[in-house]
Amino acid sequence: xxxxxxxxxxxxxxxxxxxxxxxxxLIQEIASSKNISHKFLExxxxxxxxxxxxxxxxxxxxxxxxxxxxxEITLAKIIRLLNGPIAWLPCVSLxxxxxxxxxxxxxxxxxxxxxxxxxxxxxxxxxNKTLSDLITSNN
Amino acid sequence: xxxxxxxxxxxxxxxxxxxxxxxxxLIQEIASSKNISHKFLExxxxxxxxxxxxxxxxxxxxxxxxxxxxxEITLAKIIRLLNGPIAWLPCVSLxxxxxxxxxxxxxxxxxxxxxxxxxxxxxxxxxNKTLSDLITSNN
DNA sequence: CACAAAACCTACAAACTTAGTAGGGTAATA
DNA sequence: TATTACCCTACTAAGTTTGTAGGTTTTGTG
Numbered sequence: 001x002x003x004x005x006x007x008x009x010x011x012x013x014x015x016x017x018x019x020x021x022x023x024x025x026l027i028q029e030i031a032s033s034k035n036i037s038h039k040f041l042e043x044x045x046x047x048x049x050x051x052x053x054x055x056x057x058x059x060x061x062x063x064x065x066x067x068x069x070x071x072e073i074t075l076a077k078i079i080r081l082l083n084g085p086i087a088w089l090p091c092v093s094l095x096x097x098x099x100x101x102x103x104x105x106x107x108x109x110x111x112x113x114x115x116x117x118x119x120x121x122x123x124x125x126x127x128n129k130t131l132s133d134l135i136t137s138n139n
Numbered sequence: 140x141x142x143x144x145x146x147x148x149x150x151x152x153x154x155x156x157x158x159x160x161x162x163x164x165l166i167q168e169i170a171s172s173k174n175i176s177h178k179f180l181e182x183x184x185x186x187x188x189x190x191x192x193x194x195x196x197x198x199x200x201x202x203x204x205x206x207x208x209x210x211e212i213t214l215a216k217i218i219r220l221l222n223g224p225i226a227w228l229p230c231v232s233l234x235x236x237x238x239x240x241x242x243x244x245x246x247x248x249x250x251x252x253x254x255x256x257x258x259x260x261x262x263x264x265x266x267n268k269t270l271s272d273l274i275t276s277n278n
Numbered sequence: 279c280a281c282a283a284a285a286c287c288t289a290c291a292a293a294c295t296t297a298g299t300a301g302g303g304t305a306a307t308a
Numbered sequence: 309t310a311t312t313a314c315c316c317t318a319c320t321a322a323g324t325t326t327g328t329a330g331g332t333t334t335t336g337t338g
Contacts, residue, residue: 001223001224001226001227001228001229002227002228003324003325003326004325004326005325005326007228007241010250011241026284026285027284027285028284034241035241037326037327037328039327039328039329040326040327040328042285042286042287043287043327045285046285046286046287049285049286056284056285056286057284057285057334057335058283058284058285058286058333058334058335058336059282059283059284059285059333059334059335059336059337060282060283060284060335060336060337061283061284061335061336061337062283062284062285062334062335062336063284063285064285075253084140085140087140088140088141089140089141090140102146102150102173102174108275110272110273110274110275111149111273114214114264114265114268114272114273117264118261118264118265121260121261121263121264122257122260122261124260125253125256125257125260126253126257129253133249133253134249134250134253135249136247136249142295142296142297143296143297144296144297165313165314166313166314167313176297176298176299178298178299178300179297179298179299181314181315182298182316184314185314185315185316188314188315195313195314195315196306196313196314197304197305197306197307197312197313197314197315198305198306198307198308198311198312198313198314199306199307199308199311199312199313200306200307200308200312200313201305201306201307201312201313201314202313202314203314
């Protein structure tokens with residue numbers, strides 16, 4: 001299941017994508033529009049900024065804005081950033097790889113093979129869907 | 140990520156499948172063979188029994204055994220039982236459906252559509268793989 | 279320049295989930 | 309009838325998620 005953090009991130013990004021003409025948007029505006037705690041959203045937007053997805057402007061008239069085009073931001077990127085690994089096992093993760101303690105040999109582990117398939121099927125969707133697929137008013 | 144509980148279940152089921160000729164197998168035998176805490180494994184096997192996957196025999200010479208053929212036990216069933224929903228959103232889950240609080244309308248929610256695709260791609264794998272695909276000595 | 283606005287940052291707290299433990303109850307077998 | 313081994317409930321410890329508190333820094337404006 002996706003965490004609330006992840007869902008909030010999608011909501012915020014969607015809002016920003018739909019209001020790109022506005023320039024910098026206040027955290028508060030996103031928070032109240034999407035029913036998210038201001039301070040919690042603050043952390044999320046900061047993470048998205050550090051990941052190079054959002055830009056920000058401080059002081060009066062400041063706020064957050066998209067730094068990339070919506071069609072360049074894949075769902076996979078957001079999910080990995082805020083939700084963690086997409087794979088079901090660490091030994092199968094492309095971005096968060098870790099050796100499985102219980103599995104003696106990945107090459108011969110049947111679980112490993114199947115979990116690779118699950119991962120690839122999932123990635124086939126979320127690597128090819130972007131923020132632009134989430135926007136409703138898609139002019 | 141799959142929980143330890145789920146991984147332990149797969150290990151135990153694999154062991155039972157590979158030792159079907161033995162009849163009832165002690166919890167302790169599985170636990171020490173697969174390096175799992177006896178008591179923790181006890182809970183897991185009990186759940187698998189209640190789900191109709193395992194049978195048990197009490198008293199001396201007792202233990203657990205598979206009640207179904209390995210090729211009848213899908214990975215999806217085990218994962219749902221011990222790990223919970225396979226879907227990434229409650230509003231997309233086939234077995235654990237719940238309305239999303241934030242999503243106003245499922246029919247028009249773009250996230251909903253994409254998450255259905257993710258779910259279906261995942262199920263395409265785990266509904267068609269069974270315990271027999273995890274066994275090494277597959278005579 | 280001073281003030282206010284708004285992002286930035288660190289640390290903490292509460293709630294929930296997962297992992298594992300404790301200890302006795304119950305049924306079957308020898 | 310004693311032993312074995314599953315059955316059951318409840319609890320604890322650890323970790324993660326979710327959210328809060330409070331101050332710092334930057335920037336625009338009068």
